[in-house]
Amino acid sequence: MAQTPLSMEPTGWYQVAWSHELAVGDVRTMKYFSRDMVAWRSASGKVSVFDAYCEHLGAHLGYGGHVEGENLVCPFHGWEWNDKGRNVCIPYEKRPNKGRRIRSYPVVEHNHAVWIWFDTASRPPYFEVPDMFTAFGDDPADAENYYAPIPGGTLFHEQLELHPQYVMENGVDFAHFKFVHQTPFMPEFTRHDFAGPVSYVDFTIAFEEGATLETAASGVYSVNAGLGCSITKSWGMVENRTMPAVTPVDDRTCDVRFTVWIGKKPGEESTTELTKYGKTMTDLVIEQFDNDVEIWSHQRYSDPPALSQREFKGFTALRNWAVQFYPGGDSAYGRDPAHPESGAIVPLHPSATAASA
Ligand code: FES
Numbered sequence: 001m002a003q004t005p006l007s008m009e010p011t012g013w014y015q016v017a018w019s020h021e022l023a024v025g026d027v028r029t030m031k032y033f034s035r036d037m038v039a040w041r042s043a044s045g046k047v048s049v050f051d052a053y054c055e056h057l058g059a060h061l062g063y064g065g066h067v068e069g070e071n072l073v074c075p076f077h078g079w080e081w082n083d084k085g086r087n088v089c090i091p092y093e094k095r096p097n098k099g100r101r102i103r104s105y106p107v108v109e110h111n112h113a114v115w116i117w118f119d120t121a122s123r124p125p126y127f128e129v130p131d132m133f134t135a136f137g138d139d140p141a142d143a144e145n146y147y148a149p150i151p152g153g154t155l156f157h158e159q160l161e162l163h164p165q166y167v168m169e170n171g172v173d174f175a176h177f178k179f180v181h182q183t184p185f186m187p188e189f190t191r192h193d194f195a196g197p198v199s200y201v202d203f204t205i206a207f208e209e210g211a212t213l214e215t216a217a218s219g220v221y222s223v224n225a226g227l228g229c230s231i232t233k234s235w236g237m238v239e240n241r242t243m244p245a246v247t248p249v250d251d252r253t254c255d256v257r258f259t260v261w262i263g264k265k266p267g268e269e270s271t272t273e274l275t276k277y278g279k280t281m282t283d284l285v286i287e288q289f290d291n292d293v294e295i296w297s298h299q300r301y302s303d304p305p306a307l308s309q310r311e312f313k314g315f316t317a318l319r320n321w322a323v324q325f326y327p328g329g330d331s332a333y334g335r336d337p338a339h340p341e342s343g344a345i346v347p348l349h350p351s352a353t354a355a356s357a
C-alpha cells in the first residue's frame, strides 16, 4: 500500500450516500475531501450537503441539528439555515444574518444515489451525472426490465487506500481482464472517446470458456463522468448495469460504492425485488468488481508506468484526460515537462512530493 501521488481533490461528482440512507428529516454526518460534512433531507425531500460547522459559533450541525421544514436548525442557539447554507432565522433577533453562509455543495440524486459536486475553485458543475437508463441511448422505460438494486445490489467499502483514477484506468486496461476476471481472451476496444469531461469507453468482452475475440458477441459500454462517477451497460451476456463510485475521504483513502442492476429473467417481469436468480447474478458481478478492488487498494501508482506497446495509447489518453480534473488543471497542467508525450503526470500532492524528494 502506498499513498497516491495524485491529488485527492479532483473536480467532479462524487457519491456520498445511497438515496434510501437519507429519509426526510435525517441529518447525517460524513467526511469527504478531508472536510467534516452534514447531509440532510428537508420536509419536501430535497437533500443538501454542507460543511458541518455552524457559521455562528461553530457547533457541529450533525450532533443535535434537526430539520424543520426546508431548513436545518443548529442545536446550539437555534439559528436556521436554508438549503443554500444561508442563515434565514436567528430566533432571538428580528433579522437573520444575511451575509453569512455555510459552504454548501451542489447535490443531485440520480440512479438511487446522492452525489455532490466538489471543486476546489468553487466553479459550478460543468458536466452531469449520467442517467443509467438514458445515457446509453435506451428508452427510460428499460429500467422496468431490471431488478431494483436497492437493497441487495450494492457493495460498500470504507476508506480504502486507492484513488478514483485507478478505477478509471481499469477501463483502458485490456490486459487485466484475463488475469483478474478470467476472461478467455483479452478484450478489444471499440471506442475510446476522451474529448470532453465525460468520456466513453466501449469494448468487446466475453466470459464463457472457449469464446474468442472473433466469435464473441458481447461487450460493455461505459460512460465516465469525471473521475468519481461511471456507469456501465453490458450487452450480449447476462444483462447488467453497474455504477462504480469512488469518493476521496482524506489524503490517503476513498470510500468505494458499487451498485448493480441485473436484467430480469423471463417469467420474473412483474417482480421488482431481487429474486434468487437476480441475487446470484448480482453477487457474481460484485465478485468481479471486488477482484479489482483487491488490486487497487494495495497498488502503488506507477508514474511513468512501464507500458507495453499495445497499452501505450489507451493509458496515455486516459491519463491525459484525467489531468483536467486536478486542481489548477488544464490540458497541459501536471504533465511531466521532460516527457510531455508520455502522459505521465507530475505528482500534484504536496506531501507526496515532499516525501519522495
Ligand atoms: S453555533 Fe449554531 S446557532 Fe450558535
Ligand SMILES: [Fe+2]
Residues within 6 Å of the ligand: 170, 176, 177, 180, 181, 292
Ligand atoms: Fe476490472
